[in-house]
Amino acid sequence: MLRFVVAGAEFDNFSFELANEAELAAFLARILSCEEAEIWSYMREAKADPGLTTDLWRRLRWRLDYTRRPPLGRRLTWYVLARALTPKLVVETGVQDGLGSLALLRALDHNAREGFPGRLISFDTLPTAGWLVAPSERASWRLVTGSSVERMPDVLAGEASVELFFQDSGGDFELASGELRLVLAHASASAVYVSQAQRPALAAFADQQGLRYHAFYHRSFKHVIPGSEMGFAFDAGAVTAQGRRSSRSRSDPRD
Numbered sequence: 001m002l003r004f005v006v007a008g009a010e011f012d013n014f015s016f017e018l019a020n021e022a023e024l025a026a027f028l029a030r031i032l033s034c035e036e037a038e039i040w041s042y043m044r045e046a047k048a049d050p051g052l053t054t055d056l057w058r059r060l061r062w063r064l065d066y067t068r069r070p071p072l073g074r075r076l077t078w079y080v081l082a083r084a085l086t087p088k089l090v091v092e093t094g095v096q097d098g099l100g101s102l103a104l105l106r107a108l109d110h111n112a113r114e115g116f117p118g119r120l121i122s123f124d125t126l127p128t129a130g131w132l133v134a135p136s137e138r139a140s141w142r143l144v145t146g147s148s149v150e151r152m153p154d155v156l157a158g159e160a161s162v163e164l165f166f167q168d169s170g171g172d173f174e175l176a177s178g179e180l181r182l183v184l185a186h187a188s189a190s191a192v193y194v195s196q197a198q199r200p201a202l203a204a205f206a207d208q209q210g211l212r213y214h215a216f217y218h219r220s221f222k223h224v225i226p227g228s229e230m231g232f233a234f235d236a237g238a239v240t241a242q243g244r245r246s247s248r249s250r251s252d253p254r255d
């Protein structure tokens with residue numbers, strides 16, 4: 001543990017290399033109804049993206065309180081979902097340093113280059129949240145400071161439908177359930193909901209809304225934390241990654 005705390009300088013939000021990427025690729029391809037090769041291409045892309053590697057490492061070089069080369073860990077899954085589903089609007093609760101936000105913003109940037117622009121709205125109570133995201137990466141980002149459940153109604157009212165939601169504001173069942181209800185009121189029928197710390201709230205939400213619930217265990221590679229599970233909820237009939245891409249390029253040619 002000491003080795004990870006000193007060398008990794010991470011105290012409360014571990015990120016780790018994944019030991020089971022092949023299982024992850026197979027799982028995501030299955031739930032998104034797309035080819036494994038497509039999932040692998042997004043994974044490779046994330047790992048080679050300068051915004052998530054060299055540019056980020058350069059900025060972190062002198063930070064003593066943060067890992068110098070943070071692995072994406074579970075956020076690789078976030079990246080792949082944002083790439084595969086080409087959402088117009090992604091919402092995230094719980095930003096902390098901003099590694100998850102950065103992964104999503106890089107995925108949205110790649111989508112935009114392919115003709116599928118999208119935006120990210122993130123909520124966190126911390127005024128310092130998101131410090132890790134460089135100004136040059138913020139063009140498609142709205143970072144809202146304040147409690148998710150208090151700010152969501154106003155912020156989401158004037159926005160497009162939420163297509164991808166990451167609940168990452170911690171392990172409080174009531175908070176997560178409140179966030180899910182608020183997002184639902186502004187979400188498309190084919191929205192995908194993701195949670196790690198509050199899988200019970202997500203599973204209960206999926207049950208109430210008649211959505212399919214899936215879970216995947218991200219196994220760590222040589223890390224003091226063995227791994228962590230992530231939950232996914234969506235209308236099974238409405239979500240296919242290939243379907244979304246092809247229908248958008250045909251019926252929604254955004255420039």
Ligand SMILES: C[S@@+](CC[C@H](N)C(=O)[O-])C[C@H]1O[C@@H](n2cnc3c(N)ncnc32)[C@H](O)[C@@H]1O
Nearest residue numbers: 094095096099100123124125147148168169170
């Ligand atoms: C697990 S961390 C988020 C990790 C981040 N998504 C990442 O990828 O590294 C949880 C964050 O949720 C925030 N949080 C806690 N309660 C919240 C609330 N009611 N509304 C918004 N954010 C909240 C905390 O300030 C903390 O930064």
